[in-house]
Amino acid sequence: MTSPAEQLLPGTQRALLHRIATAQAEGRSPSMAAAVxxxxxxxxxxxxxxxxxxxxxxxxxxxxxxxxKTFTAVLVLRLRDEGLLDLADPLEKHLPGTGVGDVSLHQLLGHSAGLGAEAPAPWWERTPGSLRPGLADVLGEREQSTMHPPGRRHHYSNPGYTLLGALIEAVRGASWAEVLRNEILEPLGMHRTSPQAQAPHAGGWAVHPWADVMLPEPAEDLGLMAPAGQLWSTTADLLRFAAFLAEGDDRVLAAASVAEMKEPATPPETGDWDGYYGLGLQVVRRKGRTLIGHTGSLPGFLAALWFSAEDDVAAVAFANVTSGVPVGEVAAELVDIVAEAEPRIPEPWRPLPEVDRELLALTGPWYWGARPNVLRLTPDRGLELQPLNGRGRGARFTARPDGTWTGLDGYYAGETLRVVRNDDGSVDHLDLGSFVFTREPYDPAAAVPGGVDEGGWRGLGS
Incomplete structure (x- = not known):
């Protein structure tokens, strides 16, 4: 029997084709390519x-x-994981003399360094990189390159990723392109992704806004700006990259570091609560699902990659036109079509392979004061504490070697959960960041801060 992952229903396939056919026709793109x-x-x-x-x-x-940019961010995280730098480091520590070295690597990755969005004129996307031979030519004067105080807000910056590319070269002692090939493209089998076009490839075009005529766009080598937008790729290769972004790959970047890339780097802009930027990744919330990926454009080309972890569906969309096709929306809708027409079939429930009776004894109701909570044992041998009504503070926890637990998310992220025992080994209470959770509401037998009134619970007339 063919598994659900191996084929799509004919109606789903037709809906996908209809979506890109409509986008190509209405957007007047010479061509479109997409894959799921x-x-x-x-x-x-x-x-x-x-x-x-x-x-x-x-x-x-x-x-x-x-x-x-997502590839460049992965390379920086690799350097961090090898202990060669820290994301809190100022740029000056590893790449001196830029004039903006007080910004941190984390700020550059998340576009919160306050740098300008673009390099000084002429328009860098349509001119040779040789016109910008040094970082000073990319950044311009300090007054021009700095738009906001570092760390205050998200402000997308192409020069910021140029600096990250130069950082990679300085630390590795090799070109950005060489490091990219050796550390990402080759391990992931992305043999059709390259800094320069390799046949077969599409040509880039601009389409006249008021007539059905076209103009070829130049395909410039961006030079120092390459880490911000140089690459050429295929739908097949980018879906390999999507699989990596979904789960990580120890040959490239561990799952925990990939997950870190998906966390907000700065607070969302006012009124923009449906999306944010992580570390080299865009995250958007639409139609009840979270999409992770990035969009891209250069004169003559538009591209988008989105992945939905909830649905385990990824989509890539390309167009070889400067404007007119909302490829980011198209790729998102391709995910929607598959996820809604053929919802993900969950894995069968299976019991744990063995019983940890000590952990099992901790499960069930716990009370913070009079508020009921439930502690559950998760399939990965972690713990999950949630309010019984589903509203309020909750978190998942992972075990530490010393017998305590660390919060992974929510209000208690990073906080320590301790099982406090009596002299006879029985559990007195749970301590979570100084909050006491007991087996009964304000259990008089437990060490509740402030004590429990000896009269106990009472009615109105007591």
Whole structure:
């Protein structure tokens, strides 16, 4: 019997094709290519083109623009995990002489360093990188390059990622492109992703806003700006990258560090509570699902990659046109189509392979004062504490070697949960960041701070 990951229903496939066909026609793009992956397997590829007989396939390169930033961020996190730097380090510690070295690496990764969005004129995306031979040519004068106080707000910065690329080269002693190839592309089998176009590849075009005529766009080598937007890739390769972003890969970056990339780097902008930027990753919330990935554009090209962890579905969309096609929305809708037409089938429930009776004895109701909570044992041998009514403070916890537990999320993220025992080994209470949880509401037998009134619970007339 064919597993759900191996094929899509004909109606789903038609809906996917209809979506990109509509986008190509209404957006007037010379071509579009898109693909969908479910449960780690490519389940659909589609394309549309204005040239009969030359439809792009999964091996056709398009330029992916700022999707390149996610690759650069992964390389920086690798350096951190190897102990070669800390994200709190000022740039000056590893790359002196930039004039903006007081900003931190974390701020550069999350676009909160306060740097300008673009390099000084001429327009860097349509001119050779040789016009900007040094970092000073990318940053310009300090007054021009700094827009906001560091760490205060998100302000997208292409020069910021140029600095990160230079940092990688300084620490590794090799070019950004070489480090990228050796540390990400080769381990993940992304052999059709490259800084320069490799045939077969699409050509970039601009389409006249008021007439159905086209103009070729230049495909410049961006030089020092390459870490911000240089790469060319294919739908097949980017779906491999999506699988990596979903779960991590110890050959490239551990799952915990990939998860760190998905956390908010700065608070969302006012009124923008449905999305944020992490460390080289965009995260958006739409239609009840969280999408993780990045969009990209350069003259002649638009690209988007989104992954939904809840649905285990990823989608990539490309167009070879400067504007007109909302590829970010198209890729998101491809995820929606598959997730809604063919919802993810959950794994069968299975009992734990063995019983930890000490942990099992901790499960069940616990009371913070008079508020009931439930402690559950999770399949990964962690603990989860949640209010009984589902509202309020809760968290998952992971075990420490010393017998305590560390909060993983929510209000108690990073806080310590301790099991406090009596002299005979029985459990007196749980201590969570100084909060006492007891087996009965204000249990008189437990060490409740402030004590418990000897009269106990009473009615109105007592």
């Amino acid at each position: 992956q479910r449960q780690g397997q490519v389940v659909w590829h589609g394309s549309r083109t204005c040239v009969d007989g030359h439809a792009p396939d999964a091996d056709t390169q398009y330029r992916i623009g700022s999707l390149t």
